[in-house]
Amino acid sequence: MTAALHERIERRRSALRDRIATAAPVLGVAQIDDEPTSSLLQRMAATVRERGRDDELWLLYIAVSGVFPEMDELIELRRRLSLAEPGAELAALLEATMEGAAKGPESGYRMRLVQHGVVADVHFSATTEHNTGIQRVVRRTMPEWERAGRGVELVVWTDSLVAMRPLSERERDRVLSWTDRRFAPGTRDEQKIDEIIVPWRSQVFVPEVPIHPLTAPLAALARFSGNRVSMIGHDAIPLVSAHTLVPIEAERYARFLTMVRYADRIVGVSESAAREFAGFAKMVPAQGLRGPSVRAVPLATEVPHLGSATPAPGADPLVLCVGSHEPRKNQEAVLQAARLLHRDGARFRLVFVGAGSTLDLRRFDARLSALRKTGLQVSSARGLSDAGLWELFAEARFSVFPSLHEGFGLPAVESLALGTPVLTSDFGSLAEVAAGGGCVTVDPRDDEAIAAAMRSMLEDDELIARLLREIAARPDRTWRQYADELWEAAELGGEVA
């Protein structure tokens, strides 16, 4: 054996000793001075086997391997232990955890238990620069909880995606200080963290839709660990509107639902999103499971008031359509309505804002280019800052957002928050948004209805004046309110037995 290999093995041995010494007291195993590691492990395995508790089995697996198990791995450990001869539990334990411990360097990491606390998994928001709907929710809610002194332990997953770990300074910056960053976006994170975090008798809060590789260990955590798992329910689009997405998205979402079925609580971002998750929760008891309780806490409507643009004198009215380029956002119906209006002589400018795949955007741009040749004033704006987008909202006579399926409908809410009336869909979360005033609703599957509503909003000044009055009367819902209500609805202040 080379000296380097020997050193690496000793590092693993030392970390293993540290982890099992951390776990032993909560597993009810007293430590004896100078007891060999193998002997302590044997006693822990025998104790966990005898007590037969899944949560203790889950913790033992992590203490030995440094890795959060998937459901099959934990069941395999349980079976091996039950077959082991008394006194030979160690062999069963080591056999069942070998594959897990070999998944990455985590079995050389130390372990910290978070007991009777709240652990929030903010992996995607902390490790990427994306800032679409879900990340905005995380980056507005977590700072509010931080300010309120809620004592939440933020976690991400290790590079191998097999265990929770604390955040680096840059990652904390992304989550807690997004609007006032200390570190330049995109700068490389050199901070190495060789500690894993294990929630124990705690609340685990999952505000994001976890990336695909994390759904299996999170499902096992929700099912076996004894921690209470609460999640934000953003939408069920990949299931209910699967035809609008690539097939792999629907498959991944179905696997994500494995985690949802073992969760304790889902807090929908709208009544509509909550209804979708409640529908799934009703299916789960058929499998002999309780399923999560579901509530709705609508997201905040607060946006920074940065926009102040006004249309140039004599310019035709601006109609704004904001949303990523994907079929469910229904941009094609807006284009069709615009063509109908243009044919009938209506004058307006139509601007689309939103990202999309290169191929989709190229095709869309080619369509716009062809339509411009017919005299239709239509264009596309991309890569706008928030401030640039707010200015467009401020200039627009109204925005049009006839999406076929939304969890919440952020573009409609942002438009209203910036004082711009909205033409939107007459069902789902968008109808909820519209119910507060300032909107005209239509069946988004009816191109003629969209065209008729656009015509009214372009020509009827009294209608726009009424909508503006309704907007002024809408209550402003702040992120602080949302964060407080979310904390209560997810019951994060409660004790876990």
Added chain:
Amino acid sequence: MEQQEAERRLQDLRDALLDDWLLVTEHLAGTQQQMESSLSWRVTAPLRLVRLFQVKARELGLPAATRLGTAVVARRLGRGA
């Protein structure tokens, strides 16, 4: 005396078991890490991505594979940590 000897031998066996487990897990984890940090693994990364794209294009069709590929690339580029 015999019982002490038996216990000592049992402890030796358990120690040996743990030593083997540490050696094997280090070897398996190390092999994967070494492979992924090797020059050949990094040099062939674009080829593997192209191959993955071809497979997905056959499975899902070109537009869907392009959307998927764009999302994957955006996610990778977005990673600062």
